[in-house]
Amino acid sequence: MFEASRPPDEPCSPEWIRRLPKAEVHLHLEGCVPLDTIAADGARRSGVDFEPQTGTPLFRDLAAFLAILDHSCALVTDGGRLEKIAYEIAVRAAANGVGHVDVIFNPVHWPAWRPDLQGFVGHLDRGFAAGEADMGVTASLCLSLTRTQPPGESVELVDWLLAARPDRVVALSVDGNESVAGHTGRRFAPLFERARGAGFRTCAHAGESSGPEGVRDAVDLLRVERVDHGIRAAEDPALVEELAARAVPLDICPTSNIRLGVVTSLTTHPIERLRAAGVPVSVNTDDPLLFGVSVTDEYLRCTEAFSWEPVVLGEVARTSIESSFAEPERKRWLLAALDHFLEDACAPAQRGKDSSDGGL
Numbered sequence: 001m002f003e004a005s006r007p008p009d010e011p012c013s014p015e016w017i018r019r020l021p022k023a024e025v026h027l028h029l030e031g032c033v034p035l036d037t038i039a040a041d042g043a044r045r046s047g048v049d050f051e052p053q054t055g056t057p058l059f060r061d062l063a064a065f066l067a068i069l070d071h072s073c074a075l076v077t078d079g080g081r082l083e084k085i086a087y088e089i090a091v092r093a094a095a096n097g098v099g100h101v102d103v104i105f106n107p108v109h110w111p112a113w114r115p116d117l118q119g120f121v122g123h124l125d126r127g128f129a130a131g132e133a134d135m136g137v138t139a140s141l142c143l144s145l146t147r148t149q150p151p152g153e154s155v156e157l158v159d160w161l162l163a164a165r166p167d168r169v170v171a172l173s174v175d176g177n178e179s180v181a182g183h184t185g186r187r188f189a190p191l192f193e194r195a196r197g198a199g200f201r202t203c204a205h206a207g208e209s210s211g212p213e214g215v216r217d218a219v220d221l222l223r224v225e226r227v228d229h230g231i232r233a234a235e236d237p238a239l240v241e242e243l244a245a246r247a248v249p250l251d252i253c254p255t256s257n258i259r260l261g262v263v264t265s266l267t268t269h270p271i272e273r274l275r276a277a278g279v280p281v282s283v284n285t286d287d288p289l290l291f292g293v294s295v296t297d298e299y300l301r302c303t304e305a306f307s308w309e310p311v312v313l314g315e316v317a318r319t320s321i322e323s324s325f326a327e328p329e330r331k332r333w334l335l336a337a338l339d340h341f342l343e344d345a346c347a348p349a350q351r352g353k354d355s356s357d358g359g360l
């Protein structure tokens with residue numbers, strides 16, 4: 001969608017941004033179910049409207065969006081399709097310079113698989129393993145609870161996680177609609193404590209359908225390592241200062257926030273204010289097939305809207321890798337690839353400068 005009018009090697013050109021080594025840390029499996037699944041079967045029944053020109057679905061708000069996920073994911077009952085969905089995540093990652101993905105999955109949306117979560121993650125594991133073998137993209141899974149689910153169901157899921165310790169599932173998360181659920185920090189806190197004690201990483205959706213108080217709860221009560229979205233923290237300057245001082249990373253999804261009505265436009269999106277205030281931010285797609293975006297698109301849009309320079313893009317990519325749940329060795333490798341890429345990108349300009357300095 002962006003014209004590559006500049007030389008591909010020029011920093012901040014679409015091709016340069018595409019190749020910039022990065023991770024994607026806020027990506028829902030539910031948002032990676034191909035659109036034709038919905039279009040073929042569920043669109044009419046679930047009331048999805050499609051934008052006539054782009055063919056992308058239109059969503060009224062988060063609640064309507066989550067209902068569509070229920071519908072589309074329920075249509076995936078075959079293990080081979082799950083494997084393909086996972087494999088395709090790796091294909092898209094590789095095509096966007098993404099070396100590692102943290103993929104959130106929420107069993108609430110997958111009724112066919114509720115009785116066999118072990119089988120569910122087994123299929124995903126096979127798809128991601130094939131993706132790693134073919135494209136070198138590593139993937140971790142984050143099991144997500146739902147803000148609005150009955151408390152006993154969340155407990156059951158955490159019991160399962162801790163007992164099964166399935167391959168590739170490295171984190172506990174919580175998503176869903178906080179404006180419907182209200183303050184749930186205290187309810188979920190013991191579950192996050194248990195998961196942390198058992199060695200799982202943690203992240204939580206907050207500051208999307210909740211205000212700054214949701215972000216505060218995620219950080220202070222759930223004690224998560226990373227906040228998914230977190231953008232409404234920008235409404236509370238003291239909280240912004242605290243997030244910056246504690247270096248709490250926010251994994252932000254600009255297009256999702258616009259499409260779900262959290263913000264009205266990219267120019268008014270708080271990502272730039274948060275970043276400029278010293279909060280570590282990464283850029284992600286949330287639900288790429290439903291929003292019709294790629295990671296490269298998201299980086300490009302921010303670059304154009306906020307005039308991001310190579311150094312800023314490098315920082316954002318670094319945050320994405322550092323805040324990911326990749327294995328330490330993999331992180332070191334990706335960070336080295338990023339350093340190398342940035343050195344290379346800046347080398348011609350630097351060399352030119354050095355030689356003109358030397359001539360004086």
Ligand code: ADE
Pocket residue numbers: 028030031062069175176177205208256286287
């Ligand atoms: N599940 C998938 N996308 C989501 C979002 N943006 N917010 C909450 N839950 C989600």
Ligand code: ZN
Pocket residue numbers: 026028175205228286
């Ligand atoms: Zn999300």
